[in-house]
């Protein structure tokens with residue numbers, strides 16, 4: 001083993017870094033191809049009303065299956081897409097596919113729409129001052145009130161004035177807006193008010209430890225209180241147990257999403273399980 005390392009005279013650290021870089025390069029090439037050949041998939045995760053367990057909507061989550069690597073986590077390929085300038089192409093596809101799916105469900109049965117469909121928008125999409133019109137074009141045929149846009153908290157901080165402007169344009173067009181992964185960024189009360197969002201999505205990291213860690217419980221309670229004061233809804237992310245669901249409901253959290261209620265599913269399975277039959 002040792003002899004071999006000396007032989008090619010590259011220290012193991014450099015070697016590891018080189019492999020990581022090569023994998024990222026290869027991954028961005030394959031991801032780029034998967035986007036342009038429309039080989040990504042959308043999964044749908046139910047969002048429920050915590051007071052009665054009823055479906056209020058779904059979140060569209062992007063999935064990528066590579067022939068050699070199998071499923072690649074969005075936690076890996078979304079940041080890569082952002083870094084390599086692929087996120088706009090990916091984001092456009094997600095918007096078009098979401099619209100196609102909503103129209104397919106709506107045509108089968110008007111009663112069978114999943115409520116609002118939440119779509120994740122990344123920082124770089126958000127940098128486009130014409131984003132609202134762009135979204136409307138890509139989802140033409142779907143009423144804007146059938147779509148909720150999820151914006152990540154930290155993305156707002158890059159250009160506050162532009163963020164305020166875009167969020168107002170989105171609201172004016174009829175989209176619902178929520179702030180994703182709330183609690184992990186830097187929003188202040190004053191800014192939150194200016195963004196005109198409808199909902200805060202309480203980050204999974206607080207929900208995960210909520211039952212055992214009283215500080216996390218306090219953070220969750222505080223987010224809910226703040227949202228109520230600002231007349232926004234709260235949606236808890238990553239609810240995995242009945243105890244978490246019960247505590248969140250007691251605390252006044254409005255909606256939840258998580259494995260306890262349902263995992264993200266391909267469109268047909270989601271429809272079979274969650275939408276009323278045609």
Ligand code: C2E
Pocket residue numbers: 045060061062063073074075078091094120121122150180181204237238239240257258259260264
């Ligand atoms: P996110 O928007 O916060 O989405 C929620 C994530 O939590 C999803 O991870 C979902 O599968 C996961 N999740 C849901 N319930 C549970 C639970 O009970 N326990 C646990 N441990 N996890 C749960 P996923 O699908 O891996 O996506 C990760 C992130 O990738 C998303 O976080 C989002 O930021 C990004 N992403 C996914 N799809 C898209 C997309 O179409 N566009 C953009 N821009 N970003 C996306």
Ligand code: MG
Pocket residue numbers: 059120150180
């Ligand atoms: Mg999200």
Ligand code: MG
Pocket residue numbers: 120150152180181
């Ligand atoms: Mg997100």
Ligand code: MG
Pocket residue numbers: 180181201203204237
């Ligand atoms: Mg999140």
